[in-house]
Amino acid sequence: MFEIFGTDYSPAAVATAAVGGVMALAVARAFLPSRPGKPARGVPAPSGQQQAKASGKAMEAIKIGGCPIPISMETLGIVMSGAPGTGKSFSVTGVLDTLTTRDAGDGGFVADRSGIYLSRYYSHGRGDIILNPLDRRAASWSPLSEFEDEWSGENLARSLVPMGDPSQEEWNAPARLFLSAILAHCHRHDMKNRDILRLAIADPAESLQEVLAGHSAAGLIQPGAEKFFASVRATVTTFISPLNRLDPSAGRDAFSIRRWVGEDRGAWVFWPYRTDQMIPMRSLIACMADVYCEAVMVLPPSRRRRRWLILDEFSSLGRVSSIENWVTNSRKHGGCSILGLQSIAQLRALYGEDNAKTILSSLATSLILRTSDADTAEYLSRQIGDRQVTRWVESEGHSSNSGPGGGSSGSSSNRSQQIVIERTYLPSQLMQMKVLHGILLLPGLGQRPVQVPVPPERDPVAAAWEPAPPRVQVTTAAPVVAPTEPGDHPPADLAAQAQAQPDPLAQLDGIVAAEEAPAPQAEGPDPDSPEAIRHDLGALPLEERAAVVEAARAVVQADQADKEEASLAEQARAVRDPFGDGLGGGGADLL
Structure with missing residues (x-):
């Protein structure tokens, strides 16, 4: 204990006074107004040290804008x-x-x-x-490699054909149903990416009976649903067309x-x-x-x-x-x-x-x-978010008074605090x-x-x-037939001709695939035979070989388009003049 000017300053007294002073300061600050322009409420901006402390392991913490992000x-x-x-x-x-x-x-x-x-x-x-x-x-990746159980087909179909808005979902939902059946079938039979594309996009509906048998998607190919199925297929094609860039030979054993x-x-x-x-x-x-x-x-x-x-x-x-x-x-x-x-x-x-x-x-x-x-x-x-800000507003007023005894004037000022909410x-x-x-x-x-x-x-x-390297992957498509009204069919002889004609794209696909090694040349082949063409292509550099194949494909596709156009024209003539006598049959108004 020691005394200064007769006052007792023992350690206990000093400690008591210090605590009292801190409490008094806290109470005083609670009632003092905030400084003008400063937030009165809201979460204060943390310092870099505070964030580093909160992050725990500062050396491992990621940083954004120089600020460490807490690990948690x-x-x-x-x-x-x-x-x-x-x-x-x-x-x-x-x-x-x-x-x-x-x-x-x-x-x-x-x-x-x-x-x-x-x-x-x-x-x-x-x-x-x-x-x-x-x-x-x-x-090398394939959707088929992601199968784990019987529900995997549905999950993968949802990944490929996601949910859309109500107007899109009208078509996306049946497209997912159809694609899930295709994926399940391909996985079950150890098929490849090329088979997914062929079944989902190209094969005629009649050949899908076995593929969709026992699946709820089978109703999509029932008689009378041709137009609806064509729309469903168009939706599927839109979403899975990038699969054409995948390795066509990849399947369930891929990455x-x-x-x-x-x-x-x-x-x-x-x-x-x-x-x-x-x-x-x-x-x-x-x-x-x-x-x-x-x-x-x-x-x-x-x-x-x-x-x-x-x-x-x-x-x-x-x-x-x-x-x-x-x-x-x-x-x-x-x-x-x-x-x-x-x-x-x-x-x-x-x-x-x-x-x-x-x-x-x-x-x-x-x-x-x-x-x-x-x-x-x-x-x-x-x-x-918003912040609450306090501001001091000062206002001044002036007054004047005139009377018989003379005039007088005066001024006054007022200072008030405002609390405002702002962005x-x-x-x-x-x-x-x-x-x-x-x-x-x-x-x-x-x-x-x-x-x-x-x-x-x-x-x-x-x-x-x-x-x-350029990858040539051909998906053989079924002949395109113009939409018809229920009960309308092309003449039987034209349909038979279309089925009897060889598919030139399939022939081209059999001639060359850019990723395969060239086949050896047979002795004395016909210069126009597939073997000779394969040998000639194999002698070219890979990029030139792909360019030749693409050019040939364009020619073949253009030829197919011409034939399909001629076939449709023949069908139109058959509808207009079913008896071939030039008198017409009253069907021209259908076209």
Whole structure:
């Protein structure tokens, strides 16, 4: 104990005074007004140190805009929105720089525009896979390799022909039914990709009786349903046409995404594509991504596993059927998402307004970069939210008074506090942000402005793109017949002629396939025989051989079109003049 000017300053007294002072300060601050222009309510923006502390393992944490993301938040999903060239790909690169070097062995599926990620991260020794069939290094894949049980056909058909809006679903639903039957039949009989295309697109309905027997799709080919079945087939053709780019000889023993994921090792699937391939191949990209998602969600639950779905151009790709289930339910299996978004309108058009809302609301972490679309800016502004701000408002007044005794004047001032609610960031502010500048939203940690760093340059570890040799895959199509009214049929003799004529495309397919070695030349063949043609083609370089085949195919197809046109003209004449006497039969008004 010691005394100063007669006052007792014992340690206990000092401690009591200190605690009392802190409490008094807290009470005083509770009643003091907030500083003008500062938020009075809302989640404050966290500092970088706070985020690093929350992330736990700062050295392993991925970073977005220089801010570490807590490990526990990775499975909550990430969405990166912004116009092209604003920094989404740089942000993904920064994340992948960490993920591909983690000791925990992260893995995932990456849709890779221009092959920028493949050239930076691909590792054959790690077990990475390339899936674009137009790349020479791609694994040979078939939908038939993804079968696991009797329901697999339905799941794969849904991956290939996704749900559409109500007007589209009227045709998509029977198309899925038909395709599921085709896939099940091909898997059961150990068929190949070429057989899927032949049965689904080309074979006449009469030959499908055995294929569809016992399946609910059998009703599609019943008598009287010809026109409906033609429409169903057209829908199927639209969605599965990219399968024509796959290895035609691949079947159920080909590379399987499901089996590869089931091995549960840290490796990556890269789906590199050039800009000109995105539209024709996007339904195939979406199908394989869907298979990947389904495969991850049957893995045993794990808190340490990380299996990433990275779709940089998510709203530009085809519809991934299981994406809603993925973003809401994959967390316990280690599923993580990074989805890139350019325009909210694109996403709504692809998935519908309600589904798009579900997808975006399920992604907790959001990087918002500059957008050039007003609707998207409005949506993102509302996503960031509002803030409550206090302001001091001062007003002044002047008064004057005149009377018999003289005039007087005076002035007064008034100062008041106002609390207002306003957008944290206006849509116009989001549309005017600089390139590589954005807003990062973290669940429970608020929002803060960030700047996306430019990733350091690296020497490529692999070529971004290695074109595969041209693949010639011919699907022999049934003769095209003009739609007829129920009960109308072409004359029997014309139908017989059409069936009796050899199919020139089938002959061409028998002559050469670009991926096969040339057959040896027989002694003294006819120069126009298939053997001689095969030998001559085999002597050409591969690219020239493919060009010759394509030119020949164009000629054959043009000849077929001419013959079909002549056949239709003959049918029309038969309808107009069934007796051949030039007098007509009253049927001209049907055409």
